Amino acid sequence: MTAQQAFDNRLPTEIDIKNADQLREILASAMEDGGREPRIKFADRKGKTSDVVLTPSIAETFLSILRLISSGRGFHVIPYKAELTTQQAADFLNVSRPFLIKLLEKDAISYTKVGRHRRIKAEDLFAYKDQRDSERSTALEALAREDANLGQV
Structure with a gap:
């Protein structure tokens, strides 16, 4: 598999785009609510839920990624020390x-x-x-x- 093929395999599907757009709207709305750090509730396969508080930098990073996905563009993460x-x-x-x-x-x-x-x-x-x-x-x-x-x- 070439590097281009690997990248193409990560392009968002129509479902990915819709889900990312919905999550982007929810996260952006949560960030606007009184300046508090947004909380996300996750449920595992057994139904146990956990609250996760997103720091502003993590929330902004997620928003940036969600914007890319919801616009139909792919992305590649490159660690700073790579x-x-x-x-x-x-x-x-x-x-x-x-x-x-x-x-x-x-x-x-x-x-x-x-x-x-x-x-x-x-x-x-x-x-x-x-x-x-x-x-x-x-x-x-x-x-x-x-x-x-x-x-x-």
Whole structure:
């Protein structure tokens, strides 16, 4: 099974989308109620129930995931301390593997070698992506300002 096939197998079904949307609405509503941390009641197979209190960061994380699922998009969780292959890193950045290799060789992203294979720490990849996105945003803002100035002439 290829990485793309594994990802495609995780795309939400129509039932997943409806359930995620319903749970998203319930969780969002619970978070709005007086600023208290939401409680979720779980029942096991024997009918025993347990209350779980969601901290704000966990609740926000669940909401983000539920938004993705309810919109029909898949997602992939990457632990912050994970080491990724060059193909996984390229997929995350939405670039080709050869382009990623060029970035690595230009020292734009730190990496280590395991035998002859390169490994990229997820935290280094996230830092590069944040920097890249910030530079793109700055460039787009400059273009928008320039366009607005030309429109005034």
